[in-house]
Amino acid sequence: MVPIYICDDVQETREYLKKIISNLIMIHDYDMEIVLVTGDPKEVLAHRRSHAMRSIYFFDVDLKHEEYNGFSLAKEMRALDTRGFLIFITTHEELIFETFKYRLEAMSYLYKDAPEKLNGQLMECLVDIQQLLTQELGDSQSxxxxxxxxxxxxxxxxxxxxxxxxxxxxxxxxxxxxxxxxxxxxxxxxxxxxxxxxxxxxxxxxxxxxxxxxxxxxxxxxxxxxxxxxxxxxxxxxxxxxxxxxxx
Missing domain, CATH: 2.40.50.1020 (LytTr DNA-binding domain)
Structure with a gap:
């Protein structure tokens, strides 16, 4: 079971993401599970430090936190999980270039200001992750x-x-x-x-x-x-x- 973390400082966005991702996992029977939905980056780090599994992360870029934004959180997470899947959520397209500054390998970017497209974007992310995991497991589970x-x-x-x-x-x-x-x-x-x-x-x-x-x-x-x-x-x-x- 691949753990999924959602970190966004807007509760409405967190719940929306949780609902869509949960539905997609159920419909397509993915071997994934949402383990934490929070607006506190420290809670994400504390939970991840006590769990060693390769995970999927949905992080808000513009976190309203005194220590962390989405990129600095992802940088610490990358040290804990070098092969995890990072997906950033943003309303500021120009901030995407910050990933190069932090030397982060992001899988995708989701845009809050296009909710009508968000479902499809999330689906594509999960499909791509499932395909990558399947390739690693071999043809037996293709x-x-x-x-x-x-x-x-x-x-x-x-x-x-x-x-x-x-x-x-x-x-x-x-x-x-x-x-x-x-x-x-x-x-x-x-x-x-x-x-x-x-x-x-x-x-x-x-x-x-x-x-x-x-x-x-x-x-x-x-x-x-x-x-x-x-x-x-x-x-x-x-x-x-x-x-x-x-x-x-």
Whole structure:
């Protein structure tokens, strides 16, 4: 579980961030947890010193504190957590350059004066962090990210059954529990994915391990959930080669 710290001197902002982040964690089932929401930088430091886990930090840049602003707090935090994820919250875009002064490696900047965009910005931050953590853990816990309008969805690769083209630049992703339609091209998706997936038809890209049955006589493939996918002549050759190779 990756700890999340929120430090902002405006209570309304703190509660707003807490609500959005909590909802995103719940919806996407991220292995993250908000452990502290406060306006006191010293409370953040005290809590972090007693916990050794790599963490995510949302810090207000312009903290109204006698000793710390967001950057000086982040500098001390970086000494405690060299690989943590720093995200700054600000209404002053010009202050971003202060990160160079403090030699901080910030992951992102969120703008308080654009609340209509804040949800999307937070989602992008969490998606990026999840992807980085996933890459470090290896392919066994890899995810596929789909963006639809202002929302992003992270799906465990093992849950994906197949991708299906349903129109010009429109693709439906079929998982064990849901369908997601988004703008995309099967050819590009195939290039992004590993050899675990096989394009068996111009409209179907399937995960090989999710195939339940191949009917060579009527050129169809039955997936684990009973969905029927079409198989082209080239796809038939690929499948024969795959299954004969597996048997061998």
């Amino acid at each position: 995810y596929y990210t789909v963006k639809i309008a202002d929302a992003s969805y992270q799906l465990p690769m093992e849950s994906i059954l197949f991708f299906e083209t349903v129109g010009a630049h429109r693709v439906v992703l079929h998982t064990e529990s849901r369908l997601l339609e988004f703008r995309g091209e099967l050819k590009k998706i195939e290039q992004q994915l590993s050899e675990k997936f096989l394009k068996i038809h111009r409209s179907y890209l399937v995960q090989k391990s999710k195939i339940q049955q191949v009917n060579y006589s009527d050129n169809t493939v039955i997936m684990e959930n009973g969905s029927v996918c079409l198989m082209s002549r080239a796809g038939k050759k690929l499948l024969r080669s795959y299954f004969e190779g597996s048997e061998g």
